Amino acid sequence: MQVSINVNGNQVNEEIEDRTLLVHFLRDQLLLRGTHWGCDTSNCGTCVVWMDGEPVKSCTVLAAMADGHEIRTVEGLEQNGQLDPVQQGFMECHGLQCGFCTPGMMMTARALLDRNPDPSEEEIREAISGQICRCTGYATIVRSIRWAAVHEASTKQGSNS
Amino acid sequence: MTTVETRLTEFADNNEKPVGYGRMLRKEDPRLIRGQGNFVDDVQLPGMLHLAILRSPVAHARIKSIDTTAAAALEGVVAIVTGADLAEKGLAWMPTLSNDVQAVLATDKVRFQGQEVAFAIAKSRYIARDAIELINVDYEILSPVVDVRKALDPDAALIRDDLKDKTDNHCFDWETGDAAATQVVFDNADVVVTQEIIYPRVHPAPMETCGAVALFDAVEGQLTLWSTTQAPHAHRTVYALVSGLPEHKIRVIAPDIGGGFGNKVPIYPGYVCAIVAALVTGKPVKWMEDRSENLMSTGFARDYIMNGEIAATKDGKILAVRTHVLADHGAFNGTAAPIKYPAGFFGVFTGSYDLEAAYCSMTAVYTNKAPGGVAYACSFRITEAVYLIERMVDCLAYDLKMDPAELRLKNFIKPEQFPYTTKTGWVYDSGEYERGMRLAMELAGYDELRKEQEERRARGELMGIGISFFTEAVGAGPRKDMDILGLGMADGCELRIHPTGKAVLRLSVKSQGQGHETTFAQIVAEEIGIPPSDIQVLEGDTDNTPFGLGTYGSRSTPVSGAAAALVARKVRDKAQIIASGMLEVSVADLEWEKGSFHVKGDPTKSVTIQEIAFKSYGAGDLPEGIEGGLEAQICYNPSNLTYPFGAYICVVDIDPGTAVVKVRRFIAVDDCGTRINEMIIEGQVHGGLTDGVGMALMEMIAFDEDGNCLGASLMDYLIPTALEVPDWETGHTVTPSPHHPIGAKGIGESATVGSPPAIVNAVVDALKPFGIRHADMPLTPSRVWETMQGRHVPSI
Numbered sequence: 001m002q003v004s005i006n007v008n009g010n011q012v013n014e015e016i017e018d019r020t021l022l023v024h025f026l027r028d029q030l031l032l033r034g035t036h037w038g039c040d041t042s043n044c045g046t047c048v049v050w051m052d053g054e055p056v057k058s059c060t061v062l063a064a065m066a067d068g069h070e071i072r073t074v075e076g077l078e079q080n081g082q083l084d085p086v087q088q089g090f091m092e093c094h095g096l097q098c099g100f101c102t103p104g105m106m107m108t109a110r111a112l113l114d115r116n117p118d119p120s121e122e123e124i125r126e127a128i129s130g131q132i133c134r135c136t137g138y139a140t141i142v143r144s145i146r147w148a149a150v151h152e153a154s155t156k157q158g159s160n161s
Numbered sequence: 162m163t164t165v166e167t168r169l170t171e172f173a174d175n176n177e178k179p180v181g182y183g184r185m186l187r188k189e190d191p192r193l194i195r196g197q198g199n200f201v202d203d204v205q206l207p208g209m210l211h212l213a214i215l216r217s218p219v220a221h222a223r224i225k226s227i228d229t230t231a232a233a234a235l236e237g238v239v240a241i242v243t244g245a246d247l248a249e250k251g252l253a254w255m256p257t258l259s260n261d262v263q264a265v266l267a268t269d270k271v272r273f274q275g276q277e278v279a280f281a282i283a284k285s286r287y288i289a290r291d292a293i294e295l296i297n298v299d300y301e302i303l304s305p306v307v308d309v310r311k312a313l314d315p316d317a318a319l320i321r322d323d324l325k326d327k328t329d330n331h332c333f334d335w336e337t338g339d340a341a342a343t344q345v346v347f348d349n350a351d352v353v354v355t356q357e358i359i360y361p362r363v364h365p366a367p368m369e370t371c372g373a374v375a376l377f378d379a380v381e382g383q384l385t386l387w388s389t390t391q392a393p394h395a396h397r398t399v400y401a402l403v404s405g406l407p408e409h410k411i412r413v414i415a416p417d418i419g420g421g422f423g424n425k426v427p428i429y430p431g432y433v434c435a436i437v438a439a440l441v442t443g444k445p446v447k448w449m450e451d452r453s454e455n456l457m458s459t460g461f462a463r464d465y466i467m468n469g470e471i472a473a474t475k476d477g478k479i480l481a482v483r484t485h486v487l488a489d490h491g492a493f494n495g496t497a498a499p500i501k502y503p504a505g506f507f508g509v510f511t512g513s514y515d516l517e518a519a520y521c522s523m524t525a526v527y528t529n530k531a532p533g534g535v536a537y538a539c540s541f542r543i544t545e546a547v548y549l550i551e552r553m554v555d556c557l558a559y560d561l562k563m564d565p566a567e568l569r570l571k572n573f574i575k576p577e578q579f580p581y582t583t584k585t586g587w588v589y590d591s592g593e594y595e596r597g598m599r600l601a602m603e604l605a606g607y608d609e610l611r612k613e614q615e616e617r618r619a620r621g622e623l624m625g626i627g628i629s630f631f632t633e634a635v636g637a638g639p640r641k642d643m644d645i646l647g648l649g650m651a652d653g654c655e656l657r658i659h660p661t662g663k664a665v666l667r668l669s670v671k672s673q674g675q676g677h678e679t680t681f682a683q684i685v686a687e688e689i690g691i692p693p694s695d696i697q698v699l700e701g702d703t704d705n706t707p708f709g710l711g712t713y714g715s716r717s718t719p720v721s722g723a724a725a726a727l728v729a730r731k732v733r734d735k736a737q738i739i740a741s742g743m744l745e746v747s748v749a750d751l752e753w754e755k756g757s758f759h760v761k762g763d764p765t766k767s768v769t770i771q772e773i774a775f776k777s778y779g780a781g782d783l784p785e786g787i788e789g790g791l792e793a794q795i796c797y798n799p800s801n802l803t804y805p806f807g808a809y810i811c812v813v814d815i816d817p818g819t820a821v822v823k824v825r826r827f828i829a830v831d832d833c834g835t836r837i838n839e840m841i842i843e844g845q846v847h848g849g850l851t852d853g854v855g856m857a858l859m860e861m862i863a864f865d866e867d868g869n870c871l872g873a874s875l876m877d878y879l880i881p882t883a884l885e886v887p888d889w890e891t892g893h894t895v896t897p898s899p900h901h902p903i904g905a906k907g908i909g910e911s912a913t914v915g916s917p918p919a920i921v922n923a924v925v926d927a928l929k930p931f932g933i934r935h936a937d938m939p940l941t942p943s944r945v946w947e948t949m950q951g952r953h954v955p956s957i
Contacts, residue, residue, distance in 0.1 A: 017285075017287065019287065020287075024286065027202075027203075028205070028286075031205070032196070033196070033200075033202075033203040034195065034196015034197065034198075035196070036200070036202075036368070036369070036419070037202070038368045038369065038370070038419075038452065039452040039874070039875045040451050040452045040453055040874060041452070041874045041875055041876045043874075043875035043876060044368060044452075044875055046368055073196070074195070074196035075195070075196050077195075078195060083194070087194040087195070090190070090194050091186055091187070091190045091191070091194055092186065094187070094840045094841070094843070094844045096190065096193055096194065096674075097420075097674035097675065097676065097844055097848065098367070098368070098369070098417070098418065098419045098420040098673055098674025099189070099190075099193030099194075099198050099417065099419070099674065100198075100200065100367075100368040100369045100419030100420060100674075101368050102193055102194060103196045106194065121888070124883075125883040125884055126883075126884070128882075128883050129882045129883050129884045130882075131882070132368065132875070132880050132882060133368070134365075134366065134367055134368050134420045134422065134848070134851075134852075134880070135420055135674045135844070135848045136844060136847055136848055136851075137844075137846075137847030137848045137849075137850055137851035137886060137889060138847075138851065138882075138883040138886055139847055139886075139888050139889050140843075140844060140847060141883070142883065142888070
């Protein structure tokens with residue numbers, strides 16, 4: 001079947017096998033390999049991308065279901081050569097080690113900050129609780145997202161004044 | 162020096178710290194935060210085919226027949242391969258890392274649920290999966306051996322009838338220490354405490370599963386294998402031995418690895434299948450296992466039933482420890498352990514205490530479960546050893562009605578006793594245990610916590626405080642004692658300074674997230690004065706790096722870190738001779754100050770390392786006997802292991818109504834000797850502590866009576882999320898290793914080793930009002946509830 005999907009702002013029209021999972025469509029067909037795959041049961045969250053602005057687990061979405069929708073992946077976080085504050089925060093606060101869960105974590109973090117620019121530690125932990133990181137023990141991920149929140153707040157303040 | 166870490170509020174910038182140790186942002190992060198890492202499943206080659214493995218649905222059965230007709234006829238299928246096909250090529254069996262053999266594809270019997278039976282090669286992932294569904298295997302079901310305690314019963318089914326003259330399920334016996342001397346001490350002790358302690362089977366479950374892409378160039382006879390391996394060089398040698406391909410025609414590439422934790426040390430049948438598939442089809446072939454395959458068939462960890470005994474005086478002087486261990490090794494002995502150490506380094510079960518005697522005997526058996534046995538950040542079975550001793554010490558404290566901190570402080574090996582030889586023959590290099598313990602107690606506010614606990618208990622609340630103090634043994638070799646499949650545990654390292662003073666460092670180890678590209682650049686920067694940003698660190702490609710045994714058992718910094726420092730010093734020595742020519746003074750008249758040599762007494766007469774590098778390749782003569790270029794290579798053979806240690810305190814609250822355990826606080830004081838990058842060390846500790854919460858409270862690979870794996874998905878095998886763990890509180894002391902060139906010890910597994918007993922001790926402490934002295938992991942709500950009702954049953 002044919003799908004037409006907006007991926008990171010680009011309209012793509014592709015022929016797919018009906019049963020293709022969104023994660024495999026992104027990785028194998030569009031070669032956007034920053035989105036990872038880590039389990040069969042929608043538990044790990046390494047595959048999180050946005051569909052129409054909401055984080056979804058792309059292993060549980062058929063590419064066909066994304067037809068006519070907007071998808072944003074980790075490759076779409078950096079804008080005009082400028083890292084997203086979430087990406088910067090993960091580097092600054094050691095929010096990643098192996099980097100495998102990181103794209104999914106960052107997509108969830110970006111969505112959280114868009115809804116709630118000043119989340120508490122508890123709110124951050126709740127937001128990423130559908131995702132697993134085996135390396136970091138989460139504390140540095142929480143700090144990374146807080147870093148992004150604080151950084152964004154100060155940037156906004158700077159541009160308002 | 163005792164320092165306490167606080168929460169970081171400011172972050173140093175790499176560029177502001179040109180050389181040396183300290184917090185530095187990671188060189189690997191820019192690609193990973195952009196989704197530009199290169200993991201095995203990211204490798205795509207023109208014409209690449211996909212491989213899927215059919216696995217046994219049952220634990221023990223004879224294969225009567227395999228019908229591949231329908232699968233082979235499916236459109237898009239290139240080939241179906243069975244054990245019989247491999248047997249024709251002599252590839253149906255392969256050696257394990259413990260000198261046992263393991264079936265690549267089953268030919269006679271299946272011996273565990275999830276065992277590899279056949280594979281399909283197809284044009285897409287999905288078609289390969291479709292194809293294996295169409296393979297029809299006729300099994301004759303055999304009685305499975307699931308209960309490890311019954312594995313040696315005379316009527317137990319024989320699992321390993323493939324081994325000549327094998328008549329039972331016995332795998333090996335092992336002992337350490339002095340049985341007779343220990344018996345004497347036990348006979349004369351005031352107090353003897355015995356307790357069965359179980360470390361259940363758990364799984365490392367890295368977020369990236371295992372996989373490989375194999376490419377075979379028939380004209381050149383060249384095999385290239387991208388694979389999820391922590392030990393690319395060791396794997397290459399094994400592939401050469403197994404396949405008969407010459408070693409120089411095999412290139413193993415471990416690209417970015419999505420977590421290992423020991424899971425990616427062994428060679429799995431899937432890797433061999435991918436190689437065979439590439440040879441058979443002449444096309445590149447990718448194999449990526451799914452999560453269930455990872456949990457069901459790859460290297461598990463632990464699975465020890467330990468009968469612990471501890472002898473002491475009535476005022477709490479610990480005299481001796483003794484244990485008998487029943488070890489479940491699954492269907493094939495796939496443990497990655499040196500030949501002399503079939504139980505890994507379990508011999509350090511004497512812990513951090515000055516004992517009169519110790520003895521351990523072990524019986525290892527085969528069962529109808531997945532093979533493995535050393536994985537999951539355990540430093541070769543030290544996790545089990547530390548859990549045993551730290552649980553036993555708490556049992557003793559319970560019986561003596563002593564405070565567990567006081568009991569430990571009373572029995573520590575004293576600083577002046579180092580190097581300390583344990584009763585099982587391990588030579589601990591350095592330690593200041595009391596200092597670490599007191600710092601942890603201070604950070605925790607130990608006395609106040611005990612007061613709070615008393616008040617809460619009076620109100621019927623269940624609060625527990627758990628302590629563990631561990632000594633790790635990491636950085637294997639020396640090569641005279643330690644090997645993997647006969648390959649000595651030493652590591653090569655090459656450093657090359659380019660004409661413009663930039664450098665490339667080549668390592669034999671392989672990061673799976675530990676940040677080698679950063680830490681090793683810092684080690685070299687400290688020695689030779691070139692900024693870390695100017696040092697490229699290469700690893701994970703056997704064609705481009707020197708031979709060595711790889712990354713596991715926290716051995717990268719103790720072994721390759723030493724190699725990196727020493728190779729840099731070797732380069733610096735040569736640079737000094739070249740500098741003496743440039744400055745026209747004798748070598749002895751030069752002084753080194755990070756980054757340059759100057760004439761003693763005249764700092765204005767100096768040359769930088771970059772200038773020396775250019776000179777070494779440049780026009781004009783060099784001092785007599787000096788070859789051009791500025792590079793060196795070494796192979797470092799450690800003289801001993803390093804022995805990091807730490808004091809951990811855990812505070813838990815248990816809901817009396819639901820028995821849910823909440824880890825409220827966790828204080829970790831670690832000592833890994835010289836600290837290279839604070840940020841990375843803290844990250845290593847945090848990750849290990851989270852592993853500890855998982856194992857203590859959630860994780861277990863259990864089996865039903867038919868041998869069905871009950872932990873075969875992340876729905877069933879529970880891993881901590883951000884909600885199950887607290888914000889970690891860390892501190893550290895620094896006791897350098899006397900034999901390591903920069904005084905560093907390993908840190909990668911300290912927290913995984915040290916945290917489970919602290920958590921279990923805290924839970925048991927919370928349950929003290931119920932008269933509980935021990936409960937087995939995983940302390941899930943149901944297990945805690947049963948314990949509170951006096952109905953605790955062993956987890957195995």
